[in-house]
Amino acid sequence: MEDTASQPSTRLQQLGRTLQSSWRSVVVGLPFFWLLLFFLIPFAIVLKISFAESLIASPPFSTLLQWGEDGALNLRILFDNFKFLAEDELYLNTYLNSLKVALISTIWCLLIGYPIAYAIVRSDPATKNVLLMLIILPFWTSFLLRVYAWMGLLADQGTINSFLIWLGIIDEPIRLLYSQFAVYIGIVYSYLPFMILPLYANMEKLDMSLHEAASDLGAKPITTFLTVTLPLTLPGIVAGSLLVFIPATGEYVIPDLLGGGNVLMIGNVLFNEFNSNHDWPVASAVAIVLLIVLVAPMMLYQRMQSRESAAH
Amino acid sequence: MSQAAETVDRPWLDADAQPFIKIRGMTKRFGDFTAVDNVDLDIYKGELFSLLGGSGCGKSTLLRMMAGFESPTAGTVHIDGTLMNEIPAYERPVNMMFQSYALFPHMTVAKNVAYGLVRDGLGKSEVTKRVDEMLDMVELGDFSKRKPHQLSGGQQQRVALARALVKRPKVLLLDEPLGALDKRLREQTQFELMNLQEELGVTFVVVTHDQEEAMTLSTRIAVMDQGKFMQIGTPTEIYETPDSRHVASFIGSTNIFQGFVVENKPDHVLVQSRRDDSLFYIDHGLDVQENAKVWVAIRPEKIRLSKTPPKKAGPNQLSGIVQDIGYLGRMSTYKVKLTNDKIVEITHPNQVRPKSGEHLADWEEKVYLSWEPTSAVVLTK
The missing domain is CATH 1.10.3720.10 (MetI-like)
Known part of the structure; x- marks a missing residue:
């Protein structure tokens, strides 16, 4: 077993390395956190609303998860909004x-x-x-x-x-x-x-x-x-x-x-x-469909590009 | 050899021979800057002609005017008897090999080489046949499906050459063809280029800043400076009988002494150094007045170096102290400081392996220099 106290420089280096790697994760993590907070979570909310039902209430839509009277958790996903858009x-x-x-x-x-x-x-x-x-x-x-x-x-x-x-x-x-x-x-x-x-x-x-x-x-x-x-x-x-x-x-x-x-x-x-x-649920469904319409060709293009650069 | 046989290899000596490329009064100005200044040039069929000069001397501009990428401010270019001035680059019977190779990065090697043939509207089977032939010739048959960035520098160079030659141009223009290659590959490729040129009989015009490259490759060299030709001649003429100090010092290294003519006879000239009394005896006549200011140029390898004084005093003799010795392997260079402080460079081949650290002469040693009357040249400009 080595005497760690006699090697302060190694410990300092180790500390430096730890700090450096944690600094790196901060730099990378911060934008990810930002996107999570202000993009992915709002998107999840919109997605959730698109599966709900319009109500005259506040908020003006039904909830997906509900405690039933028998104490069970009920999940209610409605595709009515998307059906409505299609029809x-x-x-x-x-x-x-x-x-x-x-x-x-x-x-x-x-x-x-x-x-x-x-x-x-x-x-x-x-x-x-x-x-x-x-x-x-x-x-x-x-x-x-x-x-x-x-x-x-x-x-x-x-x-x-x-x-x-x-x-x-x-x-x-x-x-x-x-x-x-x-x-x-x-x-x-x-x-x-x-x-x-x-x-x-x-x-x-x-x-x-x-x-x-x-x-x-x-x-x-x-x-x-x-x-x-x-x-x-x-x-x-x-x-x-x-x-x-x-x-x-x-x-x-x-x-x-x-x-x-x-x-x-x-x-x-x-x-x-x-x-x-x-009609928030229909509006959300409209937004979700738009996103799919735009993202699908882009992902296709990216797949194509990465395949091409892999061929090089 | 008869006169007739001699002019077959050297058409420029034949007064009746028609030049293949004829340039007259060619000038190119970019704003206030004159890149090419009123030059005349004749290049004959089958020549490997080099335009040699430092950067900015106008050699590339002249080449680009032959290719049709620059239009001359004044002057004419004829190729094979046809005036080229108004003919766009894509209709000229010349092809160019670019310094950067300019290979199309999005096409395979075979597509690159085929590009020019397809533009000519050749049939598919004919194109394939000629591309394959050409790629075999430059030994790249196995690489036809590769993209340019998957090739080494030397292979890219050969693709560029193949692409330019496959159309069987009347003239091939080469802009620094070997500039991007390392020294060993460059030397090897030089000879390949020469063999190829001889085999195909295409007239080559090469732009280069490398005087060794020009010397090795060319039938003739034009030394350019500030948009003008300093001298046009065979490599031997340019090296052995330069007609100006600029050419003498640009091609290889040389020792130049300033002096004045003390004796001018049809078969020799005697020049006295301006700095001291040393005399230079040169075995060729000169069309100048006595007392005219001239320069004497002597190549470093043409000077003998000796530790013992010459038997009798005379012209073409100097003495000094060895100041520096550079061992270059196949030869050594000696820098000798004369009594008048001028430094003279002498090179001596290392014919025998020197014993450890032993040289022809040692540092700070007194040495005597001498040379033959045929070794020096008198320059008037």
Whole structure:
């Protein structure tokens, strides 16, 4: 047996190591705890409510676990809410419409964002910083404020209509606000930076000599783009598209303010169920289904990616 | 050897030979910076021509203008008689091997090599046949299904070479082809490149900063500096008869003495050192006035080093104290400090194994230097 008292340095080292490893678990654990508290537990609550029944009470839903009169614990899980969602065409259509709006907006963001990201990557370093700054700059004003600004631009008496009338192109205002078009404008405008930034990060790593190599081997510019640039920027395209598509699907503010109730998206339905109908269980079921619709393709994509990186 | 036979191997000596690549008045400016400054160049079919110079000398820009990646500010390039200026890179009959290799990371080796052939619209079986042939040639037949990042640097280099050669270009442009390889692999690959070039008969234009590489590979070398050619010639010409101090000191190492012409005859020149009275006798005539300021360049390996004084005094003799000895294995270098404080470098092959620590001369020892009249060169610029 060793005399531990004669080796204070070893004990100090041991203490240091213990502290270090516990510090490490704090650093890792803290965000996990945060997510547990403010994401996983709320999610569990929403999930629980989605299996309950609407009541005129406070809280306005039935409890799942109940002590029966015979002293046994009763578990009551109702799938009625999900059944209701499946049966009422309104919900299915709203889901489909949300996905459609999100998909088309994502495609527009990609079509607009891709050339912008490419142009930023190819510009000289000083200009590059200015351009990147300009992309990020809108985040410095409130999102809501920017949507309101679009209302001002698109309104019947708004800037765009007034300008077109002044030019003499139109005689009376055309309907811009409170339309599907306005919702697309709002979503594409708001989410464009989320497309550009991951694309930029991806393209920044692209070796420009690959383009020259393709050209040197006889590829016309369009062929170079399709065979070299596009496949190599695919990770950026996927990342940017997910960052636009996912929040756009659940978007509430833009269809509400710019769509004015004419464009029904799942966020608005959720809001109505919750606030107007006070049907918390159905609202929760709507949220759960939305989550599944969005998470499933993402997990699929991640599985695909990890398989691809495992193949490398 | 007859005159005719000589010009087959050295077409640049034949006044009637048509250059394969003809560059006239080529200039490239980037803003205020002139990368290539009004150069003319003829490269003949089947040559392995090197553009040699330090970084920023314009060699890469010149190569990129031949490939079509940069458009010249002024001047013309003809390849095989066709004016190339307006022809885009993807239609030029040249292929390039990039310094970074620029292999497509998302394609297999076989797909990389096939890329150019597919662009030409060749049939599938023809493409497969030629890709296989080419990969066998660079000994990468077993690696065709790999991705570039699964290969070593040397293998990547060979894929890049195969990809550039598979289209059978009229001219192959190589940008620092061996720069990314380690020394042993580089030496081995140099010879492979030369054999391949000889076998295929393709004209190679190589850009390099490595003078040894240029010397080994090339039929001719153009030494470039600040966008201009300093000298164009065979490796031997460039090394043995440089025509400027810049070329003399850029290619290998050299000792340069400043002096003035005291005697100028058709068959020899006598130059006196500016620092002291030492005389240099060189066995070639020179087109300069007497008393003109000139420089005499002598290669370190062409100087004899002796501990005993020469039998009779004369030109081409110096003496000094050994200041430093560097043992390099196959040879040793001696730095000798002359009486006028100038340091002269001499290299001597280690023909016999020196006994422990024994050298031709020792530190602080007085030594005598001498050389043949054929050994030195007079430079006027």
